[in-house]
Amino acid sequence: MEGIGIFWCICEMLRESENYSLPIEAIPDIAFELRVAEEKIKSIISDFNLFVINTENFFFSKSLNNRMQALENKRQQQIAAGKRGAQKRWQNSDPIGDPIGDPNGDPNGECIASKVKESKVKESKVNITREHLNISNQYLILMTDEQKRQRADIFLKTHTQDGSFIELLQRQTKLNPDIIKNKVKQFTTELLVKDRIEMSIKQYRDYFGNWIKKNI
8 A cells, every 4th residue: 555655656756757757866855755765666666567767767657658648639739729719710800990000001900919919818828727727637637536545545644643744833833743633634634525635745735834824
């Protein structure tokens, strides 16, 4: 069970990395981030054919890369379709121009330029929204409900047993350790219910720090 949790955490780190790969020399950093022994990280990466190590000593997941490529292709298709739709709307439009026109003598110039600019701004907002939704859903696509529950268990176990984390929160909130641990459990349950369990360890701690201040 611990190995499954570590595996999915590594996949998340790969997803957030350039070219969805990480150097082997990053293993100590991964171990520190996940609070587990380096030997376990090395074993999961090297011993079970879960990852591929290339000649440059970078490792990656073929399955993750295939999923991310499919998502990227879909995103590009959506962007292209949006641009085609916008272009078609511009071509079919019949704007009423300013009689003064533009400096080049086109009486409709200023009006067309304004509409084009407005359409590009709207299209940009749509693309940003689509990209945000894709990014927020990418990792969820890789995880089953059971794996999400396992990840919630990893979060809960990690943060209730991390003495330095509890001590820091104790100083910040003036709550006793038992209450803080109950808050961790409550917060983790809320994440699971809201389908937000895909976040990283760092994101979890940042969000929990804000959440507990509002829920003391």
